[in-house]
Amino acid sequence: MLEGTEVLTTAQMRAIESAAMASGQVTGLELMERAGRAVAGQIRLRWPKAGRATVLCGPGNNGGDGYVVARLLHRAEWRVRVLGMDNTPGPDAGEMRRRWREIGGIAPLTEQELQSGTESDVYVDAIFGTGLTRPPEGEIANILARVFGRGGDGAYYCRRLVAVDCPSGFCMDSGKAPALPPGRGTFDSPARLTVAFDSPKPGHLIGLGPALCGELVVADIGLRQWRERHPGGLGQRPARLEAIWPRFDIRDGRRIGVPLSDRLGKHSSASPHKYGHGHALILAGGPAKGGAARLSARTALRIGAGLATIAPPQDALPEHAGQPDALMRRAIDGGGDLREALADSRINALCFGPGCGIDRSADLLAAALPARRATVLDADALTALSHDPALMAALHRDCVLTPHMGEFARLFPDLARQMEGPKPPARLRHVDAGDPGRLAQFSADMARYNCEMIEWTQGPAYSKLDAAREAAARCGAVVLLKGPDTVIAAPDGSARLHSAFDVPWLATAGAGDVLAGMIAGLLARGFQPLDAASLGTLIHAQTARGFGPGLIADDLPDLIPAVLRGLQKSQSSSSVATALPMT
Numbered sequence: 001m002l003e004g005t006e007v008l009t010t011a012q013m014r015a016i017e018s019a020a021m022a023s024g025q026v027t028g029l030e031l032m033e034r035a036g037r038a039v040a041g042q043i044r045l046r047w048p049k050a051g052r053a054t055v056l057c058g059p060g061n062n063g064g065d066g067y068v069v070a071r072l073l074h075r076a077e078w079r080v081r082v083l084g085m086d087n088t089p090g091p092d093a094g095e096m097r098r099r100w101r102e103i104g105g106i107a108p109l110t111e112q113e114l115q116s117g118t119e120s121d122v123y124v125d126a127i128f129g130t131g132l133t134r135p136p137e138g139e140i141a142n143i144l145a146r147v148f149g150r151g152g153d154g155a156y157y158c159r160r161l162v163a164v165d166c167p168s169g170f171c172m173d174s175g176k177a178p179a180l181p182p183g184r185g186t187f188d189s190p191a192r193l194t195v196a197f198d199s200p201k202p203g204h205l206i207g208l209g210p211a212l213c214g215e216l217v218v219a220d221i222g223l224r225q226w227r228e229r230h231p232g233g234l235g236q237r238p239a240r241l242e243a244i245w246p247r248f249d250i251r252d253g254r255r256i257g258v259p260l261s262d263r264l265g266k267h268s269s270a271s272p273h274k275y276g277h278g279h280a281l282i283l284a285g286g287p288a289k290g291g292a293a294r295l296s297a298r299t300a301l302r303i304g305a306g307l308a309t310i311a312p313p314q315d316a317l318p319e320h321a322g323q324p325d326a327l328m329r330r331a332i333d334g335g336g337d338l339r340e341a342l343a344d345s346r347i348n349a350l351c352f353g354p355g356c357g358i359d360r361s362a363d364l365l366a367a368a369l370p371a372r373r374a375t376v377l378d379a380d381a382l383t384a385l386s387h388d389p390a391l392m393a394a395l396h397r398d399c400v401l402t403p404h405m406g407e408f409a410r411l412f413p414d415l416a417r418q419m420e421g422p423k424p425p426a427r428l429r430h431v432d433a434g435d436p437g438r439l440a441q442f443s444a445d446m447a448r449y450n451c452e453m454i455e456w457t458q459g460p461a462y463s464k465l466d467a468a469r470e471a472a473a474r475c476g477a478v479v480l481l482k483g484p485d486t487v488i489a490a491p492d493g494s495a496r497l498h499s500a501f502d503v504p505w506l507a508t509a510g511a512g513d514v515l516a517g518m519i520a521g522l523l524a525r526g527f528q529p530l531d532a533a534s535l536g537t538l539i540h541a542q543t544a545r546g547f548g549p550g551l552i553a554d555d556l557p558d559l560i561p562a563v564l565r566g567l568q569k570s571q572s573s574s575s576v577a578t579a580l581p582m583t
């Protein structure tokens with residue numbers, strides 16, 4: 001079982017906070033103090049010399065965190081300037097504002113104030129967190145444009161911007177940034193650092209998140225212990241959502257979320273025989289179309305499949321005579337040939353698509369899907385699938401679809417359209433919080449914290465995650481929606497997120513063929529489809545991280561052994577098992 005860092009939607013986070021407070025074991029004020037302390041601590045860790053800080057405090061609890069940051073930086077001898085809003089915040093934020101007022105003043109949070117005065121060494125963005133409900137307008141939009149924008153000389157207005165929970169105006173569920181109306185600039189100046197609380201949210205990992213957040217630190221604010229003591233949390237737990245790239249620090253700075261299976265470096269069965277490690281069959285296209293499938297096949301071998309066979313039509317077979325010698329060749333002209341090949345039950349993973357041709361893919365898929373072998377569908381196979389509802393209906397739970405956005409839009413046009421628009425309203429759902437007294441307290445807290453009892457998995461904007469989950473449930477197969485951010489979803493709602501925002505050079509011809517081959521090889525080795533797809537995604541990006549710019553897809557397969565060695569090493573030193581309760 002692959003282990004990643006648990007990711008929570010904002011609704012889940014709010015529900016956990018509220019339930020923890022309803023249990024009487026923690027107060028909102030304590031959580032806010034810890035949140036502010038985490039941010040101030042991270043600032044001092046990076047910039048140990050006390051300097052000038054400007055703290056921008058919004059109207060809600062995110063602003064409350066900001067007042068705590070101001071107080072703690074002041075205590076550490078920073079010269080702190082606070083700009084705040086003239087509203088009546090909730091009781092906790094109000095109390096934190098009062099405590100700050102005993103120390104220093106609050107200038108109005110206006111564009112003019114932001115521009116005036118001496119430039120600060122650090123700017124703290126505590127304007128909006130999870131409570132953003134509509135696109136900012138007027139003065140607040142101007143402020144955000146300045147905070148996240150650049151001057152005429154191209155320099156950032158707010159050098160060293162530290163975001164509290166998230167960059168303000170940003171949706172933590174979808175990674176979308178609805179904040180700025182057209183013409184008001186863009187988020188072109190990212191935060192240096194974002195300190196999120198308790199767990200990463202989907203938006204930190206997908207969409208614009210990785211670009212806007214800068215370094216992401218996930219700070220424990222004491223809810224983890226409560227969750228460990230109350231593993232059921234609130235009512236029924238949703239399908240698990242995990243991040244599969246270890247970017248997060250927590251508590252004492254340990255990294256969590258090293259996503260490994262202990263089987264990664266080992267073989268898939270106790271048998272020393274090559275058939276014990278699986279046999280991947282990679283279907284190739286006609287003459288002059290075989291390169292993509294060769295990349296896939298070579299990769300399947302490198303990732304540890306015991307055997308890999310490339311299967312072009314007869315007239316293209318001679319083209320595959322070269323390296324690697326370890327690769328087997330077999331002509332498969334059509335569905336009949338494939339059915340015959342699949343009589344050999346040792347062929348346990350299939351890969352369709354790269355360079356295969358749309359008609360040939362359709363013909364071969366129709367023959368293969370009823371055999372219910374673990375199957376990767378990529379490129380032309382996805383186009384064939386989008387043309388034929390019967391093929392779509394024949395998909396099964398051992399299939400992995402690997403579309404990019406264009407292919408996804410052909411397969412699931414309605415879901416792709418929804419991604420462009422707002423999310424439909426979340427459905428209300430009863431939350432079982434124990435006895436009536438506790439439930440009453442819980443409801444009061446919900447109201448106090450402006451929370452709704454909304455379905456656990458719902459967030460405010462329809463995201464790539466929502467779309468991939470819905471697609472997987474609809475087609476009954478694993479859907480890997482790839483891009484700089486990749487979402488991998490299983491039919492039961494479990495999902496994994498990975499950001500390859502840091503390796504833009506991975507967007508190169510043939511990289512997708514390599515990914516398909518990795519997943520096919522891992523399936524051959526006996527990994528479950530969700531794990532094979534997740535590990536394939538991670539290893540794929542890790543190979544590119546190790547190589548750097550200048551990468552071409554042909555380089556990738558030979559980089560796999562070093563990545564496998566590195567992952568094994570990090571597994572042995574990982575603290576993941578102690579840092580997170582795993583379900």
Ligand SMILES: NC(=O)C1=CN([C@@H]2O[C@H](COP(=O)(O)OP(=O)(O)OC[C@H]3O[C@@H](n4cnc5c(N)ncnc54)[C@H](O)[C@@H]3O)[C@@H](O)[C@H]2O)[C@@H](O)CC1
Pocket residue numbers: 017028031032033035058059060061062063064065127128129130131132133134135136137140164165197221449450
């Ligand atoms: N709930 C808790 O127990 C904790 C919350 N924490 C902080 O609280 C934050 C969430 O607090 P809130 O729910 O109060 O939300 P926010 O502080 O994000 O903002 C909510 C406020 O902004 C207003 N608002 C929303 N959209 C607006 C717009 N477009 N223009 C102008 N005003 C707008 C709302 O009317 C509301 O007053 C988290 O992000 C985190 O920073 C932390 O203190 C940890 C504990």
Ligand SMILES: [K+]
Pocket residue numbers: 062125126127128129163164165166167168
């Ligand atoms: K913020």
